[in-house]
Amino acid sequence: MENRPDTLANTPLDELIVCPICDATYRLNRPKNGERAICQRCHHVLIAPRRKAGLQIIAVSTAVVILIIAATVFPFLQISAAGKHNAVSILDAALSFTDGWLIILSLVTAALIIFVPLLRMLLTIYVLVPVVMDRPPARHAMKAFRFSEALRPWSMAEIFALGCAVALVKIADLAQVEFGPAFWMFGVLVVLVVAQDSFMCKWSVWDSLENKKNT
Amino acid sequence: MVGMGLLGKQEKYVTARAAGLVACTRCTKAWPKGTEVCGRCGHTLVSRDKMSLQRVWALWIMGFLCYIPANLYPMLKTRTLFVVEESTIIGGAVELAHHGALGIAAIILFASVVIPLGKFWAIAFLAISVQKQSTVSYHQRLRLYEVVEYIGRWSMIDIFVVAILSSLVQLKALAAINPGPASFFFALSVIFTMLSAQAFDARMIWDIQAKQKEAPDYV
Numbered sequence: 017m018e019n020r021p022d023t024l025a026n027t028p029l030d031e032l033i034v035c036p037i038c039d040a041t042y043r044l045n046r047p048k049n050g051e052r053a054i055c056q057r058c059h060h061v062l063i064a065p066r067r068k069a070g071l072q073i074i075a076v077s078t079a080v081v082i083l084i085i086a087a088t089v090f091p092f093l094q095i096s097a098a099g100k101h102n103a104v105s106i107l108d109a110a111l112s113f114t115d116g117w118l119i120i121l122s123l124v125t126a127a128l129i130i131f132v133p134l135l136r137m138l139l140t141i142y143v144l145v146p147v148v149m150d151r152p153p154a155r156h157a158m159k160a161f162r163f164s165e166a167l168r169p170w171s172m173a174e175i176f177a178l179g180c181a182v183a184l185v186k187i188a189d190l191a192q193v194e195f196g197p198a199f200w201m202f203g204v205l206v207v208l209v210v211a212q213d214s215f216m217c218k219w220s221v222w223d224s225l226e227n228k229k230n231t
Numbered sequence: 232m233v234g235m236g237l238l239g240k241q242e243k244y245v246t247a248r249a250a251g252l253v254a255c256t257r258c259t260k261a262w263p264k265g266t267e268v269c270g271r272c273g274h275t276l277v278s279r280d281k282m283s284l285q286r287v288w289a290l291w292i293m294g295f296l297c298y299i300p301a302n303l304y305p306m307l308k309t310r311t312l313f314v315v316e317e318s319t320i321i322g323g324a325v326e327l328a329h330h331g332a333l334g335i336a337a338i339i340l341f342a343s344v345v346i347p348l349g350k351f352w353a354i355a356f357l358a359i360s361v362q363k364q365s366t367v368s369y370h371q372r373l374r375l376y377e378v379v380e381y382i383g384r385w386s387m388i389d390i391f392v393v394a395i396l397s398s399l400v401q402l403k404a405l406a407a408i409n410p411g412p413a414s415f416f417f418a419l420s421v422i423f424t425m426l427s428a429q430a431f432d433a434r435m436i437w438d439i440q441a442k443q444k445e446a447p448d449y450v
Contacts, residue, residue: 032261034254037373039246039434041254041261057244057437058373062259093399100402109391112398113410121415124422125394128387162257162272169380169425172387179391185335186327186392187400222258226271 033219035060063219070148076212077137077144083205084134084173091196093180095187106130106176106198128172133209136171139164140212143221153225161221168213177206246437253278256434279434286430287358294423295351297416305411307393312404317411320344320389343389343417346382350424353379354431361435372436379428386421390414 031044038058046063047053053063066072087106094103110126113119143161146154154160180202184193247254252261253276255269262269266276305317318326320343328336353375360372393410400408 029252029261029263032252033259034247034252034261036254036256036259037433038244038437039248039254040244041247041250041252058370093395095399095402097402098405100405102399102401104398109395109398112394113414115409118410118412118415121390121410121418124418125390129391158272162274165257169384169429172384172391175385175388176391178385179388180395182335182338182388183392183395183399186396190406191400191402193399219259222260222271 033062035062064217065220066215066217069215069217069220070144073212073215074141074144074148076208076215077140080137080205080208080212081134081141083201083208084130084137087198087201087205088130090198090201092198092202093184094194094196095191096194097191103196105196106202128170129176132167133171133173136164136167137212139167140216143225147221147224157225161225165218171209173202173209174206177202246434248278277432279438280432283430283432283435284358284362287354287427290423290427290430291351291354291358294420294427297420297423298347298351299416301413301417301420304413304416306389306413306417307396308409308411309406310409311406319413320417339389342386346386347420347424350379350383350386350428354424354427357431357436361438369436373433376428376431376433376436383421383425383428386424387418390418390421 027043032041033044033053034041035055035058037060038055040055040057042055042062045053047065049065049067051065052061054061089105089107091103092106092109094101096102106129107126110129111122113121113125139160142154143157143164146152146157180199187193247261248264251264253264253266254261255272255274255276257274258269258272260269260271262276264278268274269276302320304319306320307318307323309316309318320339324336324339324343327333327339357372357376357379360367393414397408397410400406
């Protein structure tokens with residue numbers, strides 16, 4: 017990346033990249049796969065391409081979609097104490113705020129744990145499949161990817177997983193807890209969600225969407 | 232790593248604003264000054280968001296107002312056989328500590344008291360520091376901004392713990408846990424502080440620094 021007033025002035029806009037965190041402007045210098053372009057002023061990672069990242073992300077996203085649906089349906093945790101049992105799914109847990117107007121909170125938690133992560137994965141698949149197959153971008157692909165990026169902080173599956181750990185410790189001496197199949201699915205899911213996030217180079221996606229549209 | 236350390240001093244960086252450009256914070260593309268919408272991704276372009284601080288403070292106040300009832304009302308209602316207990320966030324943690332579970336009590340106090348209060352302080356500090364001269368370097372302030380952005384979501388863990396406990400512990404006559412009204416306010420408080428942190432335009436951290444060092448004002 018070059019940031020010098022004399023070279024920047026004559027550079028076409030397409031060959032500039034601006035750090036979203038600190039506004040430093042650079043002349044584009046595409047890193048090779050495995051390399052990273054980092055803003056020299058604030059050390060924000062600007063570009064981090066990986067080989068075959070698109071295919072990997074599609075594979076991981078598909079796995080996550082299947083896991084979310086399965087983990088929502090199958091029993092998640094089962095509790096027993098003094099001969100009484102209770103089994104719940106993730107959807108039951110999310111929808112447990114039922115007292116009057118607390119029901120709004122049920123909708124919010126269900127969205128944060130299940131629907132936002134699911135939607136993000138579906139949007140990612142929708143955007144990336146044509147890119148990986150060298151086809152023109154899907155309709156409204158830019159809008160879809162922008163929406164998916166805006167949803168990023170609201171996808172809280174991994175936080176829910178840690179919440180499970182805390183809840184389990186809290187009731188460990190009160191009752192016996194058994195893990196259902198959904199519990200393990202959810203564990204795998206969290207690892208995959210984190211992996212998907214780290215494979216993705218946002219700049220590369222924008223770049224390929226734009227160039228495919230033009231040609 | 233590409234491009235590290237090619238050029239000298241930090242204050243020499245040319246910003247998009249100084250170059251007569253406006254940048255898209257979503258997809259990093261540069262456009263001529265005055266462009267309103269990014270031609271690549273459709274994001275609204277603003278060189279420096281002048282309304283940013285007002286939104287930050289409005290959402291900050293909403294978050295803080297919600298945090299007060301979140302601590303006054305009960306978070307959990309626990310019913311065991313014939314006794315109904317209502318515990319607030321801090322009360323529940325103190326009770327756990329009395330029972331000897333110091334570790335969990337510490338986690339709960341950290342996640343629902345230390346982190347939220349720290350977040351309120353950090354956002355307020357950042358918002359004030361971009362308006363005044365600050366002795367804290369921009370690298371430290373950037374680190375603070377990144378920590379707030381990253382850690383803000385994790386306060387939601389409390390709500391998820393309540394959700395899991397109150398769906399799982401439903402053993403008819405034996406024991407039952409139900410959520411209290413504090414959960415609603417706590418969730419609102421987390422959402423408002425997340426929005427407040429998102430409304431903050433990080434590019435402002437550098438502007439005062441640049442003004443001090445270079446003298447000319449680009450506004």
